[in-house]
Amino acid sequence: EGRGGVWKRDDPEDSPRRTGMTGVPKLNPKFSTKRAGTSKVPIINFEVSHHRAVAAVRLLRADKGKAFVDLLNEKANDSGENEMGYVERTLGFSTRHLDDRDIRLVTVIVAGTVRWKRYIDYLIMSLCSEEKVFSNMEPLLLQILRIGFFEILKLNVPAYAVVDENVRLAKVALRPGAGNMVNAILRKLLLLKETDSLPLPNIEGDDRAQARALSIIYSHPVWMVRRWIRFLGKEEALKLMNWNNSDPYFSLRVNTTNGYTRDDLVNRLEDLQVHYEKSIMDEFVRIREGMQAVLQAGLLKEGMCAVQDESAGFVVSVVDPQPGETIMDCCAAPGGKTLFMASRLAGQGKVSALDINKGRLRILMEAAKCHNLDDIITDIHGDLRLYAKESTVKYDKVLLDAPCSGLGVLSKRADLRWNRQFEDLEELVCLQDELLDSASLLVKPGGVLIYSTCSIDHEENENRVTTFVQRHPEFTPQGVHGYVPAEFITDDGFYSSSPTKHSLDGAFAARLVRSMH
Numbered sequence: 001e002g003r004g005g006v007w008k009r010d011d012p013e014d015s016p017r018r019t020g021m022t023g024v025p026k027l028n029p030k031f032s033t034k035r036a037g038t039s040k041v042p043i044i045n046f047e048v049s050h051h052r053a054v055a056a057v058r059l060l061r062a063d064k065g066k067a068f069v070d071l072l073n074e075k076a077n078d079s080g081e082n083e084m085g086y087v088e089r090t091l092g093f094s095t096r097h098l099d100d101r102d103i104r105l106v107t108v109i110v111a112g113t114v115r116w117k118r119y120i121d122y123l124i125m126s127l128c129s130e131e132k133v134f135s136n137m138e139p140l141l142l143q144i145l146r147i148g149f150f151e152i153l154k155l156n157v158p159a160y161a162v163v164d165e166n167v168r169l170a171k172v173a174l175r176p177g178a179g180n181m182v183n184a185i186l187r188k189l190l191l192l193k194e195t196d197s198l199p200l201p202n203i204e205g206d207d208r209a210q211a212r213a214l215s216i217i218y219s220h221p222v223w224m225v226r227r228w229i230r231f232l233g234k235e236e237a238l239k240l241m242n243w244n245n246s247d248p249y250f251s252l253r254v255n256t257t258n259g260y261t262r263d264d265l266v267n268r269l270e271d272l273q274v275h276y277e278k279s280i281m282d283e284f285v286r287i288r289e290g291m292q293a294v295l296q297a298g299l300l301k302e303g304m305c306a307v308q309d310e311s312a313g314f315v316v317s318v319v320d321p322q323p324g325e326t327i328m329d330c331c332a333a334p335g336g337k338t339l340f341m342a343s344r345l346a347g348q349g350k351v352s353a354l355d356i357n358k359g360r361l362r363i364l365m366e367a368a369k370c371h372n373l374d375d376i377i378t379d380i381h382g383d384l385r386l387y388a389k390e391s392t393v394k395y396d397k398v399l400l401d402a403p404c405s406g407l408g409v410l411s412k413r414a415d416l417r418w419n420r421q422f423e424d425l426e427e428l429v430c431l432q433d434e435l436l437d438s439a440s441l442l443v444k445p446g447g448v449l450i451y452s453t454c455s456i457d458h459e460e461n462e463n464r465v466t467t468f469v470q471r472h473p474e475f476t477p478q479g480v481h482g483y484v485p486a487e488f489i490t491d492d493g494f495y496s497s498s499p500t501k502h503s504l505d506g507a508f509a510a511r512l513v514r515s516m517h
Contacts, residue, residue: 043093048172049165050095051105052147056169057087058110059143062415069114069415090140091173100292108247111414113143113150115245119219120149126199127188141178144170148186152193159190214238219245223422224407231458239500240456244410244417249288251279252305253313253336255371257343260304268304272297280485281310303370308336311408311497311507314484315401315452316340318495318509323348325396330384330439333360335367337401342368342376352395354380354387388438397448400439402432404453404460408499408506429459436468440475440514449475449512456499456506462492465510478511 045053062069088094098106113120124145125134137145148166151157163186171179192198201213211226218225218241228237254265262278265285269276274290285305287294299305316337321327321344332338332353342351355361361379368374380387384400405425406416436451443449451468453460469475479493490496495509 043088044096045093045172046096048095048169050098051102051109052144052165052169053091053095053173054083054087054098054102055106055109055113055147056140056143056173057090058083058106059113059146060090060139061086062110062114063139063143065419069111069413093172100296103292104289108155109147109150111247112154113146114414114418116150116154116219117146117418118216120146120153122201122216123149123153123189123198124185127185127192138174138178141170141174141181144173144178144182145185148182149189152186152189162186163190214241218242220417221420224417224420227422227457236500243499246411247288248411249286250291250307250412251309251313252285252287252294252299253283253308253340254285254305255303255339255343256283257372258303265299265305268297268299269294279310281313284308284310284313301370303372306336306339306367306371308340309409309412309505309507311454311502311505312336313340314488314495314497315399315450315507315509316344318452318480318483318511319397319399319448319450320483321345321349321351321397325349327351328395328398328439328442329353330398330400330435330442331355331402332379333357333364335360335364337399338364338377339367339371339373341399342373343371345376347376349376351377352380353377354382354384356381356383384435385438388441391442393442394444395442395447396444397450398439398442399450399452400435401452402435402460402464404428404432404455405457406454408454408456408497408508411499412505425457425459429464432460432464433467436464437471440468440472440512443514445514445516447514448478449514450509451512452495452507452509454505454507456496456508461496461508461510462490462494465494465512469512474515474517475512476515478513480509480511483511 058069084094121134124142125131128134144166148162151162152159163183166186167179167183170182201216203210203213203217207226207229211222211229214220215222215225218238220241225237225241228240232240252265254260254262262283262285266276266278269285269287269290272290272293274287274293277286279286294300300307319327319337319341321341323346325345326349327341327345329338329341329351333355335353338351338353345351353361353364355364358381361381365374365377365379368377405420405428406413407420410417432453436449439451440449451465455461465477469477477493480489480495481493484495488495488497488502495507497504497507499506
């Protein structure tokens with residue numbers, strides 16, 4: 001099982017159905033129909049808002065599980081070629097090439113609309129003349145309305161622009177009647193907003209009823225709301241949902257193996273006019289905006305830095321790689337922790353990167369080459385559960401960064417909250433136990449097994465360690481004191497980062513030392 005192996009990336013060749021289409025719209029003079037030589041040039045519509053058209057199609061695909069809501073669109077217009085194909089097939093026309101500002105707007109609109117989907121849908125349903133109008137609404141029309149609601153409620157885009165552009169998109173992509181409907185509903189929303197009389201559910205009744213109301217207001221699944229109120233308390237649960245709904249920052253880790261320092265990275269960011277903050281970790285810098293500029297300036301490709309949250313950096317601190325050690329990273333892809341561990345070895349030692357996903361391993365090794373770490377990292381393609389049984393090699397340290405619910409990274413994975421069911425936790429817990437048992441076979445006597453997740457749920461974290469030690473008395477938990485700052489250490493001596501307490505992604509790690517006998 002690869003890291004994050006619970007969700008699967010879609011096949012880029014798998015084209016979407018033309019949902020919400022009632023026929024290709026008639027062309028008007030604002031459409032370009034130029035042909036270059038004999039090769040067909042897509043019909044480009046210059047009349048509609050380009051970023052809204054692309055956002056609507058991306059939302060359609062995300063709803064069908066055909067696309068990730070990618071907040072870090074590293075490929076930008078490379079993957080854009082594919083995306084323009086989807087746009088043309090879905091809408092019957094194409095848009096012009098998106099510039100950096102367009103790409104940023106698409107990312108913000110798609111992520112925000114997905115995050116606030118439950119709240120937005122509640123309002124749309126409230127403003128429809130009857131419930132069946134909402135339930136029978138064409139998928140594309142619903143996405144256009146969702147975009148308009150998000151822009152009005154959360155982005156504060158000028159009202160006339162939101163109404164005009166979304167009405168025009170509905171008319172061109174669907175038909176005039178669809179545009180009229182968008183116009184009527186958006187104007188109703190504007191009136192309610194201006195008079196401060198937006199409909200909201202009352203937080204009253206028993207725990208279940210209150211959780212349902214809060215799940216609409218804060219746009220999270222009911223099961224998450226109930227679970228967090230139960231284990232964290234209401235105040236902390238509300239803080240967590242606010243964090244998940246806010247625009248995330250991204251952290252950049254400077255690549256010291258290539259001879260760069262944090263000051264070098266800071267100087268480049270200043271040249272690019274990207275606002276940054278220095279992190280509590282020496283190798284890290286945080287940015288909230290400007291990722292497109294960083295990507296296009298080639299900072300990642302030239303191996304100056306990698307995108308990695310400090311919460312993951314602290315997991316590597318818990319591993320504490322030392323020169324000369326052999327380390328196994330059991331679910332290595334996409335490789336952020338693998339690269340960081342390898343860089344800590346100072347050219348002496350080996351990191352074996354095992355993963356079940358061959359494509360993701362290939363990307364990991366390309367990054368290793370870019371960071372001048374390909375002589376330290378060896379990739380192994382395979383299933384940990386089979387590999388551990390067959391392998392005779394033992395390692396000084398074994399990191400199992402297990403597939404998990406991802407409940408600690410919901411601010412960065414906007415769609416993940418809607419793709420998680422409570423039942424997934426039960427399946428994941430069984431998988432985590434299996435992988436822990438397998439990883440333990442690879443640890444040398446006296447060696448260390450490190451178990452980590454990007455979850456904030458005790459069931460996937462502390463409880464897995466407790467049951468593992470019961471099954472494997474040859475392993476003893478060792479406190480992480482001295483490896484990470486005291487504020488990240490739990491009463492039981494584990495590493496834990498909290499979005500609300502530390503303003504980092506949620507993560508967990510435990511050190512388990514194997515006895516010498």
